Amino acid sequence: MGTDKGTTAADDVRALLDGLDRAADDRVAIVAILWTWLEHHLLHLGSLLEKPLVIRAKALDEPDFVRFDEDERARLMAAPLRNAAELLARIEITLTRDQPIESATEAVGVDGSEVFVMWRRPRLATRAGNDADRPPEADEHPSLSALAPRLVVCPTVHRDIELHVIRPGSDGWVAVEALLEQGVVGADPTLSVHLDTLGDAGLSGWLEREDVEVGWFDAAAMDPEDERICHDSAVAAVEAASGPASLLVLPELCATPRTLDAVTAAIVAADEAPALTFVGLRHRPIAASEPSAIEPELLGDAVLATHVNEAVVIGPDGEPLWSHVKLSCAQGPQPRLLSDGTQPLAATEDIVLGRTLQVVPSPIGTIAVVICLDSFADHVRDRLARSGADVLIVPSLSPRVHRHRDSLQHLVQRLWAIAFVCNRDFAVPSDGTTTWDEEHNRSFWAIQRKRLRPPTRADDRPAFIFRLADHVRSQTSNAQV
Structure with a gap:
């Protein structure tokens, strides 16, 4: 006005x-x-x-x-x-x-x-952060959060992305809420978050179109042995993450339909399956009936994207609870000049973008899933900043994460939030070495009012484990000193 x-x-x-x-x-x-x-x-x-x-x-x-x-x-x-x-x-x-x-x-x-x-009920963020009773302070200019720290007003549509506040309809969601509630209470809370990259398993099958500079990970083109290793790694990730109140995050584009079936079967078979498992799915062809499909006549002669990049959230009973369709389109590294001096175009991800951001209120806070570039692409970042989300889960596939870190470190302060990024590089070095544990592309978490530090990796998995109890004990020790 x-x-x-x-x-x-x-x-x-x-x-x-x-x-x-x-x-x-x-x-x-x-x-x-x-x-x-x-x-x-x-x-x-x-x-x-x-x-x-x-x-x-x-x-x-x-x-x-x-x-x-x-x-x-x-x-x-x-x-x-x-x-x-x-x-x-x-x-x-x-x-x-x-x-x-x-x-x-x-x-x-x-x-x-x-x-x-x-x-606002940023329970996980406040338990893990420092001086948790103070409202967000990232905006140096006077903000409405300083006037009303427990409330936030979010537009239903912002930057053409519609906000959906949902409560999963599955009967299993009640059990999930009970597990998450149990995980954050007490002086020694049991909640843990496992960022399991699966190492280098399941990275084959990237295809490109000859007529345009786009590409996608095709499940049908994946090397069978690589897929088998990916199955085994994903099942092992479920087993390693099982516990009284745990979250398991797998990277972007890691699961073929068969791998997803293997993950689901492992969840069902586990004695104490993760409360929530976040899985990045391989690109899939878009169905004409999907709401995000664009009518060709609206775009004239433009080449239309044909695939979807999606992440699914699975409960401890193996049932899918909700999913997120990527809201941004990635472009690969710029290729080097050819011998004739021409500059080839970078391969662009062939995807139809999502239109909605779903947030799910829970006992640990309001959860939002975004995929890789979503965490720092301008339009999605603006939408996240005006979403009320305070637990951000980010499956990612990127050769470096410095932009993720810069963006999320500011967002968690503004949103009174905590963010978890499970990332790995999409290219396997020709010398056979692995890069998932290198500083430039390492998975990480960002917590309001805490400096971003490289997390400690799990001893026997290509993973990093966040344990809420470690942060609660650390705050208690600091208060006593």
């Missing part, structure tokens, strides 16, 4: 008051209106002599919000910007005391935009 040409400051305030009048005592609707109105005034919010943290501190001494009545209206009219900020803080404080709202509720912003009002 703001005061664009043809719109006066009085009109702007009137729009805010009219929206609040309609909302009356619906606190969620009021949060959506206040948040979206204040977002349009962040520049002016930064010019207030009272900064958001000061306004919030004063709001703690004000009475709880009950409804938007004549007294509240008069208060806003006296100082619209300052008192709208205080009102948002007062409502969040009231909601924090009784927590009556759902984890995500659909509402409408002051400008009529559709949004989700979401309740």
